[in-house]
Amino acid sequence: MTALPKYEELGFKDVRVEIQGAVAISTLNRAKQRNSFSAQLVQDLIRAFDLFDKDDRIRVVVLTADPTAPAYCSGADISGGWGGLWDPEAEKEGEHAHRDSGGDVTMAIFRCRKITIAAVNGHAVGVGMTALQLPFDFRFVWECAKLAFPFVRRGIAPEAISTYLLPKLIGHSRANALFLSGATVSPTSPSIQPLYHSILPTREAVFPAALKFAHELAENTSQTAVAITKALTWHAADNLEEQHILDSRAIRSLTGNGDAAEGARAFREKRPIRFTDTLSKDLPNWVPWWREIDTRHRKAKL
Amino acid sequence: MTALPKYEELGFKDVRVEIQGAVAISTLNRAKQRNSFSAQLVQDLIRAFDLFDKDDRIRVVVLTADPTAPAYCSGADISGGWGGLWDPEAEKEGEHAHRDSGGDVTMAIFRCRKITIAAVNGHAVGVGMTALQLPFDFRFVWECAKLAFPFVRRGIAPEAISTYLLPKLIGHSRANALFLSGATVSPTSPSIQPLYHSILPTREAVFPAALKFAHELAENTSQTAVAITKALTWHAADNLEEQHILDSRAIRSLTGNGDAAEGARAFREKRPIRFTDTLSKDLPNWVPWWREIDTRHRKAKL
């Protein structure tokens, strides 16, 4: 067994990481820059969610912003134009080598097999709406947050794989309206409300509510059941019959595991549950059943 | 022409079947066991929906629970653990031979080409939310019903092909929240409300409202038009153009049929409609256009 990461020693800078029992708390730490995206922030987020995914101690992850920040995330910093988003190494190869850093973050969060919660305790624009909200399982938000996907008003396309996720999350009718108007909306706007699990009246209430919810889930959900459930919904088969075969296999595998036995016993005995199965030990070996695609550009010049 | 089934003579036990004109009523008949899933119930439901699908007399099917039952369906009976869900014959082959019985029920209901209505007149948990609600065309529900997808809190994955159906029915944002929280919600909760066509204030009001609705549809809808409409939405092409070719074919075929002629005449003459086309006589012979996959395990040991 490999040594467990000591997060405080890993040199995170633009994200603060704290572990509370089985809950990992990540806090965006660029309050002075309105939590705008930086190369360091991208690197910190990808590294953190990769670790949360593999660290058996973690069951739930919460992302939030420093409460002193004027925004949850104000988007990319474009004060110097768009070239700052390009990777100099990729540019040597050509435009086709570009990989959007927002999308890299989305992928890391989306691939994290634990429960993920975004606690949106402030305004959110651009990548603050896309990478920092859409790949999460739950979104808690401040009722007065100003929210916008402003891309068509800046001359660019929505980034961070949001054109894939948003229509699936809330349907094309609402997604099209948000993307093509670029309007600033509030969480209770009919066009965006279904995106949010919980809408809180004050900024200060958002993180505590999300954290309480996180701890309750950490105590009462099975790590393997969560990972398989997330995979079944996002990597579903093309048709009902193949999904029947797939979820039958998942159910048969899991019902033979310790967590399912504990689930039935605790239910019968009407007592608190104690799940102990972990992803590194107890995930069936036929997972993943989908193709994991490598999105990195393959360097083709000497 | 084959003899029409006499439902009262077919030996249904855990489901009562009654035919009222063109409406088939199925009533879950395990009130003492809180309508928990049993092998007999699975067998009865699959047999009943297979017959409703083929019986030209039936236009609409309603499923409900005995009004004396404490729940619409309390899920699988796991008092003896999960092994009771496994089929001894399949176990001889191995885990891969397992087919979830909830999914078998879902498939039978989903494949029924008539209008299907679930009248959820009580609490519903687990398979009571999945197989007994998601494959239906309409869901009526009691406002105070307690509803839950508790799988991650029991250590297993959501069953009955629910991970395929729920995201398509109400979007991934709501589906993820329901599956991953495992929370008990009421029908008016924003996370589940779009699942329901009608929410009734009392338990007793649910079935009569659903039945009245069923009879109105039975009198005024075309059996062939219903079957083709269900197939076009659930077996849609991968892109707009191919669906254009597909629905053009459907429209051209149906507009040459008796029901469409009656539809135009009744509309012109402003009189009640009398549809007479049936699935066994009048469904175009190029249906189905999709691949019907056999999900049964092929026995591979002597």
Place this chain on the structure above:
Amino acid sequence: MTALPKYEELGFKDVRVEIQGAVAISTLNRAKQRNSFSAQLVQDLIRAFDLFDKDDRIRVVVLTADPTAPAYCSGADISGGWGGLWDPEAEKEGEHAHRDSGGDVTMAIFRCRKITIAAVNGHAVGVGMTALQLPFDFRFVWECAKLAFPFVRRGIAPEAISTYLLPKLIGHSRANALFLSGATVSPTSPSIQPLYHSILPTREAVFPAALKFAHELAENTSQTAVAITKALTWHAADNLEEQHILDSRAIRSLTGNGDAAEGARAFREKRPIRFTDTLSKDLPNWVPWWREIDTRHRKAKL
């Protein structure tokens, strides 16, 4: 460069076309026939949206009905039965040669790469709900409009590729309910409300609200960004990773264009934006990335 179309000289009959700056206004012009579908209307709509797509001057398109009409669109005229919908030339080949004219209109609107808005200032039935609403990016509607997808009550299948679009726009739960009940609903009905971006209290308020919205978008959105955003949402990849590669390419291409530079500058200088990139000059040459399928029947008889 080819000559720009002079819309007033093109002989439109059942649609009136007016250009107001970068906004094209199309008005259904069959008030006496309740704006029912006609062969001329079909031809006019397809021609108009094809031109709007290619005409660089146009950024936003609004479709509405003459305010004196008793309905936005009352559907197909079936007073003479359904045969009037069939094309005599196609009939010589056989049923398989039929192409639904509603679907041809849907395709023309769906393929228009500009922002499209339906201003539904009256009742809408059948093709008035399908081709004349579903392929648009935004729908504005009169609060008291009577809306219906009555197909199963007429003996036919839903036309105009609506079985593809409606479930994607608002989810299968609502779409199934609308298609299979054939019920007449109002825009505030929970089963249809998410279809609408804006619900106005009077018929007269619908078009002015849509037009004001159209002009604001025409002034502040990038033509190339809009076209790419529409394509990314409707022609998305099959999985997150491939969409990451795709939107990365879109973002890299667009951030090198004039509109993105203007977007960053105007944001920095806090001044109104002036986008000048056009689809004919500035769309990346790797668009379209999807297969554009020819849906026309290939004549096979001498």
